[in-house]
Amino acid sequence: MTDSATHAVDKLIRMANQIAVAFAAQPRDEAITGVADHIKAFWTPKMRRDIGAHLAEGGQRLEPLAKAALERLQ
């Protein structure tokens, strides 16, 4: 992955983790749905593809909630 691609994915990971934290107070399943719906509603297809690539590589830097939501969106 190039530096620029890494930078872009870093930002997406940060965004996804922020969203996950915002929904963390909800019961887990509702929270996963909330995060997934939010990303679906506001992210471009390319953003979802880019973070999907990170997820495919293990998604290690994703919060568990963010990871679960992104897995649901795949």
Add this chain to the structure above:
Amino acid sequence: MALIKEIDTGTPIRLADRIVTLVIDGERVSVPAGTSVMAAAMTMGTKIPKLCATDSLEAFGSCRLCLVEIEGRRGTPASCTTPAEDGMIVHTQNERLAKLRRGVMELYISDHPLDCLTCPANGDCELQDMAGAVGLRDVRYGYKGANHLDAGKDESNPYFTFDESKCIVCSRCVRACEETQGTFALTIQGRGFNSKVSPGGLDFLSSECVSCGACVQACPTATLSEKTIIEHGQPDHSVVTTCAYCGVGCSFKAEMQGERVVNMEPYKAGGANEGHSCVKGRFAWGYATAKDRITKPMIRAKITDPWREVSWDEAFAYAASEFKRIQSTHGREGVGAITSSRCTNEEVFVIQKLVRMGFGNNNVDTCARVCHSPTGYGLSKTFGTSAGTQDFKSVEESDVILVIGANPTDAHPVFASRMKKRLRQGARLIVVDPRKIDLVKSAHVRADYHLPLMPGTNVAIVNALSHVIVTEGLAKEDYIRERCDWDDFQVWARFIAEEKHSPEAVEQFTGVPAADVRAAARLYATGGKAAIYYGLGVTEHSQGSTTVMAMANLAMVTGNIGQRGMGVNPLRGQNNVQGACDMGSFPHEFSGYRHVSDDSTRDTFESLWGVALDKTPGMRIPNMLDEAQFGSFKGLYVQGEDIAQSDPDTHHVTAGLAAMECVIVQDLFLNETAKYAHVFFPGASFLEKDGTFTNAERRINRVRKVMTPMAGLADWEATLGFARALGVDMHYAHPSEIMDEIAALTPTFRNVSYKKLDEMGSVQWPCNDAAPEGTPIMHVDRFVRGKGKFMLTEFTPTDERTGPRFPLLLTTGRILSQYNVGAQTRRTSNSVWHEEDVLEIHPFDAESRGIRDGDLVALASRAGEVSLKARISERMQPGVVYTTFHHPNSGANVVTTDNSDWATNCPEYKVTAVQARRTNHWSDWQEQDRETAISMRRIAHEAADAAE
């Protein structure tokens, strides 16, 4: 077109259930109880002579010109101070009254310059009118006695003069400053013959005067006169239009001589301002004809090239060819646009239409991204729609006002005057703000509670207020059961009752004493009708959307939504932020806040526009900038926004812009963003086009053209020209046709038309078959989403942390005399009040750094560094510094970071960890900016001349 002269009833017409009927000069007239005899007479067209009375002010009874006879009463009472009563028989004219009035006028005129023919108020002078009305033919006292004719002029204010020799000491100006504006800058100094109007013993410029113009408007003579009227003379016609500054959306009469504006007079029938104004709308309109307006389209291949002036057609063709090339090279998603909150609804609508229909993607965003996008998200989740809930006027019925993260006296001054009036009547006030803003303590206003929280802790404070309400049994259960989702409420109530949300638990990081939070919560819950007003101090945080939802929770749990005097109200920053959002400027939704993935909504647009539309969200502004640098976004059309100055982390913004292959800027001036542009479409000011603005209370106001566009085209026409060059079929003969299309496609605008706006003056959406006359108060019987939804609003500290390197927190904002990036106000005399941005710092922080008032200070953050002069101020709390972003070379946004709201990516302007230290030089960025300010704005005039 004629000069609009509004009716002045002398004293206000009261609102009352009880009607009284009296007889005036033999005619029966009925008025609401409490209305004066003078106003009652005026309702039947009888003008009782007057000088000290005007209907924007309470009766004063000093001039003794409005005397009348009332049968059964002794003497000749003043009609302005005498309430109309049932059965009263009033005579306004007879020999006795005429003699008395002539006597009064003789006294006035005996001490007044007789220079009517050369007086600036000639033709618009109430003293002159009254001399005529009472038949004054002689002054028995002569003119040689003691007088004030040699009294000097105060010309210190850039916009108006005070000529004391013409003053009749009627106190209208003093009362306007008190009652209308609420500043109390003027007084009557001295007694008897020595009485004179004085701005506190100083000149106007040095005084506390805020130059709102209320005194000038109230003055019945030429004592207080606009300098433009003095220079040019009286207007020959006027046109009602809407101010292009803040989100209050004041109505003005543009008073004209031909196509030249000579005065902007606030319009009494304007629903948002009811005849009041501020220094920006009233006086700071000279930018519209500033000498550095760009009036010819320009293009250049590279941003290092000089600009080349071209015809509109060449500019359209070049821009279109570049956008087509970019899309063929980088794909359909390679281009996008940013709409402007300063432009009209119609202009915004055609740009988002161009993007969706012409570019074939949803890459459209708007400057609301960086201000009130969290409002859209938060209020839509909780209430079901993305807008404030009550009209400005209904603050008159509020008992408790909670101001959080807003500074209305600076940023929304006309609404602040309404609010202060209500506070002087006894409404209680809670201010939540890191700084001691003026509302905390100013003339006749003092907050009951000021909660001076540390920046970044809004959610914790609002949660703590709700915690107190829930745990102390102050929740309005009946309201919640009827109006809100009960199950959600129960979950939320358990959440908010947790000890971690208590005022005592959060005090350690909010810095606000728990006792004050508890007391403020009790006042909000039990003090009567409570209204929340908030600004960018709420939204521009990493948890901006969460705070909006927390405030909605607070309002719902206390039943403070759905009636006059209560609500949750964003104070919008720019004139048409609300409208730009309403018009479908966000990349995920069409006009009326409907998601692009909604098939039935998309079907209606596709049917009317005749093209298939993308059903996936497009890029937000930060995504566009990232993709420019790291991906394939290479073409941007920017309408009336200066992202290189206004958006955070300037290095990131300019790097993104510099990476693009074609940036089109449409603006009045070669702004900071234009330094990175390849095509310049010269913009049209609000005076040069027809359209509508929608203000913070959802009021759709007409903008009316009063002069020919200096560049030949209104902005919407330029967009259509660009669309045509791209081969996109968009035809409108007039903006009214664009509004007709908006109405056809947007349920909340279904009954809006120019005809309706002309008839009603303005209308607040939703305006449709269910609410044909509009909707001043929302969520009256039910929330738009059905049941109000309580949201769990966990407090999460921002990633931006102070530490040894950056121990202070910087927060930013704006001030009264300047406006946002300053493109407009910096080109007016308003700069006399704010020549440069400064860093406000608490005396403790200054002393520990050896910083003195006026020192140049290096302000550094993790993102960058700039130098500013220091202003030591106890408005700040220790540990917090503040600056504005009105001047480009100050570079406030060089320092701010790319942290943003989790839901909307609204930047976290309000929390930046910084260090301040004395310095003796400007920062590298500032030095470079000074150089590029010239080198990147060169225009090759010679080449253009040769071409012609």
